[in-house]
Amino acid sequence: MGHAQAYQEAMNMRAVDALMECLKAEGVDVVFGLPGGANLPTYDAFYDAGIRHILVRHEAGGGHAAEGYAKATGKVGVSLATSGPGATNLITPICDAMMDSVPVVFITGQVRTELLGTDGFQEADMIGISMPVVKHSFMIQDPTEIPRSIHEAFHIARTGRPGPVVVDIPQDLSRADIPYEPVTDVRLPGYQPTTEGNQKQIRIAAKALANARRPIIYAGGGVVSAGAGAELTELAMSDRFPVTCTVMGLGAFPGTHEQWLGMLGMHGTRAANYAMDEADLICAIGARFDDRVTGKLSEFAPRAKFIHIDVDPAEISKNVPAHIPIVGDAKNILPRLTAEYRALAADPGRLEEWWSRIRVWQERHPLRYDDSTDSEIKPQYMVQALYEATGGEAIVVSDVGQHQMWTAQYYHFPQPRRWINSGGLGTMGFGLPAAMGAKVGCPDQTVVCVAGDGSVQMNAQELATCAQEGIAIKVFIMNNGYLGMVRQWQELFWDKRYSQVEMGEWPDFVKLAEAYGATGIRLQDKHTLVDDMKAALAVDGPVLVDVRVTREENTYPMIPAGQPARNMVG
Amino acid sequence: MGEPGTKEVLSLDELEAVAGLRTGRKHVLSILVENKPGVLTRIAGLFARRGFNIDTLAVGPTDDERISRITLTLDGALHPIDQVTKQLHKLINVLKIRDLEPRETLARELAMFKVSADGASRAEVMQICEIFRGKVVDVTKRSVVIELTGTCDKVDAFEQLVRPFGLIEMARTGEIAIARGRGET
Structure with a gap:
């Protein structure tokens, strides 16, 4: 028929x-x-x-x-x-x-x-x-x-x-x-997520916060998923709670706020990691205590009690036993926690000592790198230049590797859903197509992809899709001719025995871009980088920018795998 | 503003972790699942993936044809049971899980033993069988097959007693369980 x-x-x-x-x-x-x-x-x-x-x-x-x-x-x-x-x-x-x-x-x-x-x-x-x-x-x-x-x-x-x-x-x-009849209901008797959050638990959490002298808020991607960025900021500002985010949570709290300590974890800031280490109360929200955050689990935050807010009950006490578990949606829970906390009228002065300790860490150990003395582009500078060229207002999609960590460190995300990356699986090749999807979803926003010369090649074929569909993503390749993160680990932990990490000169990304019907640009001068990036952003259609950066630069600071935060290097 | 059971003042020192603990005893989980293809695979896969060790597993229908019951036992010394049940709950086809209280639970398994029993030892084997209220379901010149129902411990004890006679084969179903009294399991 x-x-x-x-x-x-x-x-x-x-x-x-x-x-x-x-x-x-x-x-x-x-x-x-x-x-x-x-x-x-x-x-x-x-x-x-x-x-x-x-x-x-x-x-x-x-x-x-x-x-x-x-x-x-x-x-x-x-x-x-x-x-x-x-x-x-x-x-x-x-x-x-x-x-x-x-x-x-x-x-x-x-x-x-x-x-x-x-x-x-x-x-x-x-x-x-x-x-x-x-x-x-x-x-x-x-x-x-x-x-x-x-x-x-x-x-x-x-x-x-x-x-x-x-x-x-x-x-x-x-x-x-x-x-066919339109379906207007779902029948899933075995699927009833808890979203409300237990009021009694919320009250206990508020009291714990009021009694903490060294508290910290540790927020993850769950806050972004819940659309609870504003609610998180409200909670943090109901007192002067220091805030750190996971690589998935960046943007959930404004990256320029005075209570912001930066990202935590393996390549997080010392201030964030040291604050976790010395905290007496950690309020985890939509975060799952991944090994890249905790380092050596048995020595993670040894002085802390944990409030753990998550919509997935199985995350609670999976890696770190929680003292005050709250199962539910952060968007529901955070405003109630803020209200309960405010009602307690805790003395804000009790956090003075904690903040002065944090400020010392921030002053002594800011994110830093040695800039070049000539026109060479340091990868960290490349991210700072991109921040400037985009006014900090782009949706930034990253691939996986050193460039991902540098972008997480040096691009200060003002709000949620501006930072898109593969945090859990760490999928090289994620960036370019994810940027394409982000641009389709948000056509009026500037969407840039920061990629590595290794990872971009894993899904570069989607440039053809972008050209055909007029999806105007701007891809900035941080090109060091290496699988950079692997090279860094070989340098630091494998006696510089560089095994299969050299990518060399191939391909010619400018020609590759042109072959796909996109615009190809090569940049290698630090002094004109911001303006050159602005010019690239202004080009119509998809653009592939091959930015030549220092070849052997390491991502620091760093908690060596399996070690506690105290042992940060670099 | 106080709510019953919530202390007005709370010291961080008093807080104790409330989960992720190991009980150190055997647990019997009774799991009601949708009777759909692949559900057992999802459960088995979850256990393998998370490194949970199943001691016994029994699956069968319930009074409702749309629902099957899975009874599984695992060692609470090896796993935080709350993590196991929470992971199981995430499976969409899992409807209900009960971690059965040992004192309020009736648990039984069925076992079949094929034991060497020639002239000399046969009477003794039959006697043990009788003490355990087992049933001889097959006899040959040199062996008997005994059917036995009971708790896992009882079946273990029987196995130990007949093993010296020559245990040719054994098959056990794994425990199934149901709660005592009127309440639903």
Whole structure:
């Protein structure tokens, strides 16, 4: 039966057309994907569905683009791929979204049901392969399940602790006719995230804060996900609580505020790490005590008691036992905690001593580097120049490596969702496609990507997508000709035995940009860098800027892996 | 503004960590899950991934055909049980988890033992079987198969007693459990 006929019957349509209706009902305005045999019916439906589809050049690029879109907008990203290799190419973005709690729905094609389990052409057990790295997944077994599964996938992806959801649809089921009725509810008896936060616990937390003499607020990506940046700032300013953020939380608290200590963790500031080390009360909000934050766990914050606020109860006491656990959404909890705290009218003078100690650390150990005496561009300066050239107002997407840490250190993010990076999985190749997704989601904002010469090559093919779609991202490659972070570790911990880290002169990024139909620019003079960057930002369309920086510069300060914060070097 | 149970003054020194602790005893978890394909894989995968060791696992239907019950036992000396249950709760298909209180729980498993029993030892094996209220379900000239129901400890004890006669094979289901009294498990 042709689908034209199906349309004539009021309720009957192809399952893929119902899928389009579901996407529209979820408010999806754009998807990132690449067609293949098993999702041909879905692509036939896209032909006239009125949903913007961006044709990526590699499914991983599409997956990361959907993540970038979700991180920049706070909405659910959507990424599509066909069965087999298309689906397996999504595994890295799915795992990345899981680690960083990014709401993305991944819709994959699957071989026809009669071929399932036969090692059919382009068959891969996507549900099985993705199971360890999804928040949830749906294997469609009956075409009438598709609408409900799609809505439930969106619901699961965006609520509670956000995360990736996979919907795997066999080809024959996707083209079947189904009676379609809009789905207005979800039926997930086993999924009821706690969002409220226990009032009694909140009151105890307020009292603990009022009694603390060396408190610190340690905020993570959960504050950004919850949209609770303003609420966090309110809490911090209800007294003079010092604030530090994880690499995922940057922007949740203004990076220029006088109570801001900088990022904490392996490449955090000494002030932040030392304050954690000496604190008597740590108020963790939407953070998960990752090893890059704690260093040696047994010596982490030895004097501290912990308030731990998180929407995911399993994070509480997972790595560090909490004294005052509060399960719920930070956006609900923080205003109530602030109100309870204010009602106690604690003496702000008790924090004077703590602040004078922190100020000493800040004065003695600011972030620093030795600038060049000639025109050479130090990588740290490159980030400072970018901060100046963008007025600190860009959405900055980073790849993974030294450049990521320098950007986190030297770009002072004024608000949430301005800093997008792969913190948990540490996915090289994340940056460029994520920037593409962020720009699609926020077309009126300047979106820059800071990449390494190593990581940018892992998804550079998406420049073609940007050129074709007119997605005007500005990619600044911090080019040192090395896999820089690995080189740094080989220098510091492996006797400078540089094994397989030299990337050399290849490729010529200016020519690469031109081949893709983007603008290529090479910059190597410190003295004109800010102006040159401004000029690059002013160019229409996608731009790839090859910034030549000092080759062997190390990211400092640093807590060597597995050591306590006290042992910071550099 | 005081609420019952909340002290007005709170000293940080008095705060104690409330979770992440190891109990050091065996735990029986009764888990109700949606009866859908792949649910057991999700649970098994979660345990493998997080390094939780399952001692026994039993799966079967409940009075509601849409719901299955998984009974699993694990060692509270090896794992913080609250972390195990919280991770399990994150699985969308998991409906309810109860960490059963040993004193308020009836737990049983079924075991089958194939024991060497020729002329000389047969009577003795049968006697042990009787003491344990086991049932002989198969007899050959040289062996018997005994069916036994009981707690895990009882089955362990029986195994120790018959092993010296020559334990040819053993199959155990792992414990299933239900709470005493009227309350739902």
